[in-house]
Amino acid sequence: MFEVGAKYEFKMLEGGGDVTFWGTVESYEHPLLKLADSEPMSLQINYGAETQLLGTSIARPGKIINVTSPSFISAQKQSE
DSSP states (O other): OOOTTOEEEEEEEETTEEEEEEEEEEEEETTEEEEOOOOOOEEEEEETTEEEEEEEOOOOOOOEEETTSTTEEEEEEOOO
16 A cells, blocks of 8 residues: 555644644555654745755654554655
């Protein structure tokens, strides 16, 4: 069902609401799906010729998702 190495848009119920996020599948053994760790990202704003660096986010460990959980809504593979 899930392709290892592919990027998906996930929708889940978290904290009483719908949450949407992207993740790359690291491994999948039904019903558990492991997402790869996220890369740190630089946060910046461009003002014409000037750029202001706001900081760098920290890398986050990959999530483990139970795809049979009532919290799991959907996953859609990124178009290539």
